[in-house]
Amino acid sequence: MTVRMKDIAADLxxxxxxxxxxxxxRPDIAEATKARILERVKRLNYRPNLTAxxxxxxxxxxxxxxxxxxxxxxxxxxxxxxxxxxxxKEYYLIVSSSESDPQLEQDEVEHMLAHHLDCFVVASSxxxxxxxxxxxEAGVPLVLVDRRFPGFASHFVGVDDVKVGxxxxxxxxxxxxxxxxxxxxxxxxxxxxxxxxxxxALARHGIKLPDSYVVACGExxxxxxxxxxxxxxxxxxxxxxCPDGLFCFNDTIAVGAMDRAFEAGLRxxxxxxxxxxxxxxxxSKLKVPLTSIDQKSREIGERIAKLIVSLLEKPHSAxxxxxxxxxxxxxxxxxxxx
Numbered sequence: 001m002t003v004r005m006k007d008i009a010a011d012l013x014x015x016x017x018x019x020x021x022x023x024x025x026r027p028d029i030a031e032a033t034k035a036r037i038l039e040r041v042k043r044l045n046y047r048p049n050l051t052a053x054x055x056x057x058x059x060x061x062x063x064x065x066x067x068x069x070x071x072x073x074x075x076x077x078x079x080x081x082x083x084x085x086x087x088x089k090e091y092y093l094i095v096s097s098s099e100s101d102p103q104l105e106q107d108e109v110e111h112m113l114a115h116h117l118d119c120f121v122v123a124s125s126x127x128x129x130x131x132x133x134x135x136x137e138a139g140v141p142l143v144l145v146d147r148r149f150p151g152f153a154s155h156f157v158g159v160d161d162v163k164v165g166x167x168x169x170x171x172x173x174x175x176x177x178x179x180x181x182x183x184x185x186x187x188x189x190x191x192x193x194x195x196x197x198x199x200x201a202l203a204r205h206g207i208k209l210p211d212s213y214v215v216a217c218g219e220x221x222x223x224x225x226x227x228x229x230x231x232x233x234x235x236x237x238x239x240x241x242c243p244d245g246l247f248c249f250n251d252t253i254a255v256g257a258m259d260r261a262f263e264a265g266l267r268x269x270x271x272x273x274x275x276x277x278x279x280x281x282x283x284s285k286l287k288v289p290l291t292s293i294d295q296k297s298r299e300i301g302e303r304i305a306k307l308i309v310s311l312l313e314k315p316h317s318a319x320x321x322x323x324x325x326x327x328x329x330x331x332x333x334x335x336x337x338x
Contacts, residue, residue: 081301165197229256
């Protein structure tokens with residue numbers, strides 16, 4: 001038999017309101033009364049009816065996170081940081097992967113909208129904003145993470161991707177590299193910004209290179225990133241003169257590129273120094289530990305949670321908020337020439 005809040009109230013001789021306050025850890029209830037209620041709740045294995053609560057409060061206490069790939073540690077760390085901070089405020093996270101499929105992303109958003117979530121966090125893989133506009137039209141707060149769209153006003157939390165490209169390239173230049181190639185990401189705000197940072201750093205140092213030193217990897221996800229990195233490295237190996245430095249869009253592409261370089265007999269970093277992006281947990285355990293750019297993924301999740309709580313619980317204006325974190329270079333053996 002299902003135990004209801006009013007059953008606990010009648011059993012202890014208190015009001016339903018008092019039981020509710022104890023469950024929400026409100027300060028306006030005596031500690032002894034709270035302890036009695038919580039002991040009875042635990043003994044009877046009571047679980048609150050969240051559906052009934054949402055009908056009263058207009059809130060589900062659920063936050064939706066839609067990401068393109070759950071294999072990527074970047075999104076996993078965001079989810080961890082986001083979930084931990086939300087839990088402290090009694091909000092809970094529902095996570096979905098779009099598998100970098102634009103239609104699946106739209107289907108997931110529609111499904112979550114039907115369940116009346118309180119807020120959405122989306123790292124979109126779409127080329128348009130159709131599914132994002134559906135969230136906006138439903139009057140549900142939306143926070144974009146990692147990628148944003150020109151002309152689409154929304155809250156955003158992410159890293160400075162131009163700075164990512166600049167940090168990686170400046171580091172390679174500081175190591176003495178002058179023929180620096182770039183395996184660039186897809187034609188999105190992220191891929192474009194990192195390529196821009198790469199170009200900015202070269203220009204600052206008066207380094208001019210042929211367009212062929214920028215090789216596209218296509219719409220890479222982490223499930224096939226290493227394969228695409230290997231293919232891109234084939235083009236790098238054919239360049240004359242061969243690059244002495246390489247900045248890769250992300251770590252999985254860098255791992256694939258390094259594997260192909262080893263097969264070709266190149267020594268890393270002596271023949272070609274390599275920098276990735278993402279700072280994977282296993283970056284330090286590779287055959288040659290990979291220098292990478294840390295995107296502050298856990299902090300991104302925590303900052304998103306703080307923004308969500310602010311949007312849901314405090315008065316706010318309609319103005320979109322943008323939180324951009326500074327990336328950090330983590331130098332390892334794959335690029336250390338000096």
